[in-house]
Amino acid sequence: MNLVSSVHETAQTKPQKIAYRFMGKDTTYAAFDLSVSLFASALKDLGVNEGDKVAFLLGNTPHYLISLYATMRIGATAVPINPLYTPDEISFILENSDAKVVIAIDQLLPLVEVASQTFPMIENFIVCEMGPDAGEKLATLADHIKTKVHAFTTLMKQAKPLSEIVTVDENESAVILYTSGTTGYPKGAMLSHKNIYSNARDVGDYLGFSENDRIVATLPLFHVFALTVVANAPLLKGATILLEPRFSPGDIFTLIREQKATVFAGVPTMYNFLYQYPEGKTEDFETIRLSISGGSSLPVSLLHDFEEKFQVRVSEGYGLSEASPVTCFNPLDRERVPGSIGTNIMNVENKIVNEMGEEVPVNEVGELIVRGPNVMIGYYKQPEETAAAIRDGWLYTGDLARRDENGYFYIVDRKKDMIIVGGFNVYPREVEEVLFSHRDIVEAAVVGIPDTNFGEEVHAYVVLKEGSKATEQTVHDFCAKRLAKYKVPKHIEFLKELPKNATGKILRRSLKNQIRS
Template sequence: MNLTKQLHETARTKGSKPAYYFMDQSSTYAELDGAVTKFASGLEQLGVKKGDHIALLLGNSPHFVIGLHGALRLGATVIPINPIYTPDEIGYIVNNGDVKAVVALDLLLPLVEKMHPALPKVENYIICETPQGKESGIDVTALSAYSKLKSFSQVLASGDLSFTGPELEDDEVAIILYTSGTTGKPKGAMLTHKNLYSNAKDVSDYLHMNENDRVVTTLPMFHVFCLTVALNAPLMNGATIIIDPKFSPKEMFRLVEMYKPTVFAGVPTMYNFLLQYAQSYGGDLSSLRLCISGGSAMPVALLKYFEQKFNVLVSEGYGLSEASPVTCFNPLDRPRKAGSIGQSIVNVENKVVNELGDEVPVGEVGELIVRGPNVMKGYYKMPEESAATIKDGWLYTGDLARMDEEGYFYIVDRKKELIIVGGYNVYPREVEEVLYDHPDVVEAAVIGVPDPNLGEAVRCYVVKKNPSLTENELMDYCTQHLAKYKLPSSIEFLEELPKNTTGKILRRALKTQVLQ
């Protein structure tokens, strides 16, 4: 079984059920599956073949869902790309990923026309019509003047509903996800049909998703967290997804009021925004049976405040692109442990090891490694990096973690973000947890900076709620809760912290500013 075959089966048994809502319009599973089939057939007529690489430069929309599953049904490999990347970033991924066709928003048409001479391998550009594009005066119907350009609707209309597609093998690459590249250029994690299907099914089963669920899909679809947890896992069991083009607290509360969703998946920053908005304007999340947090560690104080305010369970989990992505979740049938990423999901093993690869005793910190049917095939065209990351079937995550006596895992920090102060280890998250506990702190990020005497020192960046909060007051607060070597050398107040498109706070962006 694979994702596109599962979608077809769901459409056969639940064809009249809404598959998604988008901009207050709905589409049934039968309609979605038909569009996927026609798009796959239309791609084939353009000369796209099984094994070819197709890039999706799209935001959250039906275009993304149809483009993803249509390409998979044809047997093509999909490369999702953040549509707000710079031309250099997009160009690198398209060229490195050997992309032959690009599906892009009409708003990106000027960029496509400018970039295409530098992308000689791309044979077709498929442009998706949007209301925003029409408002900007972009006429997709005039694309016939360009031989490489087609409109999404043209490709869809040319497709044949009787198209069946080739047989897909479990170990064939379905998606290549380019990691954010904390060092050097992004690496393309090759995820197979088995990787994606197994993780979506295991997540769906673990979270008890069913056809009665309505899942808010507001995380970026091009990101693996959304791709598995808020898109493929719900569609697997006939649930309905509520596609939100861009997260905002106000829109989230409107969607809850209108559609009564049962599941929400977000990153900690989103939960913080919802909490801050509700405290100022009010808001109800009573229809939700479950909230899922991932992408980065959720501060314990934020988790507790959110659950108390909205009376809803937040299950924190853990994953990474190379694992499709989920490896852990807090269980729903046993006590949730605040600050923990939970236990290994079914069919996936996690363990904590030392630098020799030997498992460390319970409670000790080491590197988290993962094994299971969800672990990637390797990095595209990077055999040495693949061999360094996957050893004896185990994926080395680069995250520092510990495990308690009940098998619950706790992420301590990124291995590369560990701060060493005078020979002592300081984990940024530990300091951040203290800062988040202060009632006048909205957000916090901690990095290590060079220090001539101690090697490194702790620097904090804070967004404050109370304008009168001073650095000295916050320093005094930290002194009460942290050992001396963990104390900040300085605290800087910012209007906002740098974040990626999923809302994850970017410590490395702060560090880059310091080193420049």
């Protein structure tokens, strides 16, 4: 069994069950499966074969789900790309991944024109028309470039359903996900059919997903968190996905109320915006049985504030692209530990080790390593990077963590983000937790910058609530009462907002570059 076969089976047994809702329109599993078979046929007609790479520059629309499952149906490999990336970032991934076809939203037509001249190996571009004048612009573009450009809707109308589902070895790559590239160029994590199916299955089982669930999908689908938690796992369980093109607190509250959503998944930034939204009320979340947080650490103070305001339990987990992604989650059937990423999910093992790869004692900080059927095949065309990341079957995550006596894991920080002040380790998250507990602080990020005397010093960026009269000195004094002297930020800089990627994760590298400039 794989994801495509599972959706096809649901379409056969429960054809009228709603697979997803988008812009006020419901689509049944039968209709979704038909669209997948039509687009799979269209891709084959364009010469896409088993093992070929198909790049997506798509947002949270049905085009993404149809493209993903159609690509996997014919045994090709999907390469999701953040459509908000710069042309240079997109160009690198297209070239590195050996993409043969690109499927893009119509807003990227200028990029399609450039790419058609830059990447001759891309044989076809498929444009998903969303805007009212997209068809006209598409026709004009197609007239003067050599690469073939096709309209998504036209291909669907011309195709005949492809009844067969290509039998692919479970260890063949289904998806290549490029890491965010916090250091150097991004690496393409190859996830096999076994990887993504097993993680969707295990996450769905662990979180108790069922056909009665209605999952809010506002996390960007090109990101691994959304790929598994709000797309593949729900579809595997026959649930309904509520596709939301963009995140807006007001729209999310309306969607939950009107559609009686049962599951909300977001990153800490989303929870912060929802909490700060002045019109948000307790009853807005009354149908939600499960709130999931991932992507980065959720400040404990925000967790408590959100739960108190909306009377809902927020469960935090952990994952990374290379593990498809989920490895840990707070159990739903017993105590939830604030600040913890939870315990092993089914079929996945986590361990904390020292520099020698030896497991460390309880509550001692070390590197988190993972093994299970969800761990990637490796990095695309990077055997040395793969060998460094996967050793003796264990994936080395690069995250510093500890495990308590009850088997709960806690992320301390990214190994590369740790600040060393005069030989003492400072974990940015610890300082950020203190900053978040300040009543006037909405957002905070801590980075290390070079210091002549101590090697590094702690530098904090803070976003204040509107109308706050807090100063650098008052925030410094607040930290000094709660942190050892070497952990207290030497500099506190106030910003209107913090730089973030498409999933809401704060971009520490951008902040460091800002200091250098």
